[in-house]
Amino acid sequence: MxxxxxxxxxxxxxxxxxxxxxxxxxxxxxxxxxxxxxxxxxxxxxxxxxxxxxxxxxxxxxxxxxxxxxxxxxxxxxxxxxxxxxxxxxxxxxxxxxxxxxxxxxxxxxxxxxxxxxPEFPIWPHNxxxxxxxxxxxxxxxxxxxxxxxxxxxxxSSLGLVASLKKRAPEFVEKLLQRKVKYVYRYAVEDVKSNTGTGLIGAYGKNVKAGDDKETIRKKIEEQVRRHSDRFEWHEDGSLSVTHIVPIIRKHNDTGLTTWFGNLTSAWGRSTHHGATEPPYLGDDGSYHPPPEYGDGTPIEKEYLDLALALAESLQVLxxxxxxxxxxxxxxxxxxxxxx
Missing domain, CATH: 3.60.130.10 (Clavaminate synthase-like)
Incomplete structure (x- = not known):
């Protein structure tokens, strides 16, 4: 040993x-x-x-x-x-x-x-x-x-998850490699009792100060958002959706192996558990849980989403x-x- x-x-x-x-x-x-x-x-x-x-x-x-x-x-x-x-x-x-x-x-x-x-709300495997x-x-x-x-x-092991997916659904791994994954996170004005419940200030309000007016707050929040995404949308209720398109199939430099790095399984777990698989993706916990998509905006096949989540859960070490x-x-x- x-x-x-x-x-x-x-x-x-x-x-x-x-x-x-x-x-x-x-x-x-x-x-x-x-x-x-x-x-x-x-x-x-x-x-x-x-x-x-x-x-x-x-x-x-x-x-x-x-x-x-x-x-x-x-x-x-x-x-x-x-x-x-x-x-x-x-x-x-x-x-x-x-x-x-x-x-x-x-x-x-x-x-x-x-x-x-x-604590009664589940959390699913994620990087x-x-x-x-x-x-x-x-x-x-x-x-x-x-x-x-x-x-x-x-x-x-993200290495183990990719190895299993390559055996069970190599075509899915290839699609992810070519198209990447699209995630949308919607932040409410205030915190929500959810496992993704952080409001705007908790997520992006690092530089917001007491006394800032609405226009200043929005500007400061957008400055933080742009540090990792240029894709965002303000909603009438004051909430903000931020979109990320990033690779999930990557090379692990230390080993040279293919690894899985993303939140696809947790995003799909939340969407299904909270009944948020259809627009506007508002779950029964009061938070928004849009399901992940391919990076080009096309839906990921449900059988692949279910398979990835099932494999991730089966490979867990407690x-x-x-x-x-x-x-x-x-x-x-x-x-x-x-x-x-």
């Missing part, structure tokens, strides 16, 4: 074999590490060792061999600040959110809640900001409190949380579902 300095690998139920994703090595996905036997690190020692592994490149090399994800268990993370301090040791630049769809609250430096939508041209390269998340039941976080766990994902080859 793979090991890193001061850490040893362990296995857990549900891990998958990276060879099935097309990688040239057989290794468990995701990689799972814990402090080596006899070592009970303090928070300061944890930060030091994570920094060493990051700066040497050893951690990222291991993560690549294991399909782009690692679960690190057994660190003494007990607070939001502990978590912030540990993950900053990885050395990543902070991701700036542009066009955020879920409602989130800042908890510590570069640490936010995952999604504050109603973080897969609909946008502004997205993070890496994502981390943690657990500070365990639930009495449920609450696992499913993660997926991470059953323990307090202090940290999961690190290469966003370009892993997708996830935050369960509350």
């Amino acid at each position: 793979s090991e890193c300095h001061h850490f040893e690998a362990f296995t857990f139920a549900g891990q998958q074999d990276t060879a099935s994703f097309g990688l040239d090595v057989s290794a468990p996905f995701p990689l799972a590490l814990k402090p080596a036997h006899g070592w009970e690190p303090t928070l300061e020692e944890s930060i030091e060792k994570i920094k060493e592994l990051s700066e040497s490149g050893e951690l990222f090399e291991k993560v690549k061999r294991h399909g782009g994800a690692v679960l690190i268990r057994g660190l003494p993370i007990r607070s939001r600040q502990d978590y912030s301090d540990v993950v900053h040791a990885l050395g990543f630049p902070a991701h700036e959110e542009v066009g955020r769809t879920p409602i989130r609250t800042v908890l510590a430096k570069n640490v936010e809640t995952a999604n504050e939508g109603p 973080e900001y897969g609909m946008s041209t502004i997205n993070p390269s890496w994502l981390t998340f943690t657990c500070l409190h365990t639930p009495n039941s449920g609450g696992e976080t499913p993660i997926n 991470v059953e949380w323990q307090v202090g766990d940290v999961v690190l994902l290469d966003v370009s080859c892993c997708s996830l579902v935050f369960l509350q």
Whole structure:
């Protein structure tokens, strides 16, 4: 099993074999590490060792061999600040959110809640900001409190999803490669109780100040929107639709394999679950959920949408949380579902 300095690998139920994703090595996905036997690190020692592994490149090399994800268990993370301090040791630049769809609250430096939508509303597999041209390269998340039941976080290999789709529907993969995918997100004036419930100010109001008039607010919002899309439309009720046309079939540079990077499965899951498959795509949760389309605006065949979502859900690895766990994902080859 793979090991890193001061850490040893362990296995857990549900891990998958990276060879099935097309990688040239057989290794468990995701990689799972814990402090080596006899070592009970303090928070300061944890930060030091994570920094060493990051700066040497050893951690990222291991993560690549294991399909782009690692679960690190057994660190003494007990607070939001502990978590912030540990993950900053990885050395990543902070991701700036542009066009955020879920409602989130800042908890510590570069640490936010995952999604504050109603817990009874499902969330489907997606790559973080897969609909946008502004997205993070890496994502981390943690657990500070365990639930009495449920609450696992499913993660997926985007490499594995493409490999499965190529076998089941190669013509669909080719269509996506040639046409890209079109997503439309509609932001209401105010927040909505939905898993995509962020209003205009939460999504694009970074520079909006108290006292700004309507014309100034609209101008500032449009400036932010244009950072990742020139396609947008204001509606009579004051809401704003933003359209993105981006590739979903891409090359994963670290492995040279084909990967899936997008929000097609989550967009289709929301549309169907909330009864929003027909115009104006207003769901029973009060939020808008237009189904994804090909980049040229033609509908994606329902059988392909259903197949992609079914495969993504069948390929999930469930991470059953323990307090202090940290999961690190290469966003370009892993997708996830935050369960509350």
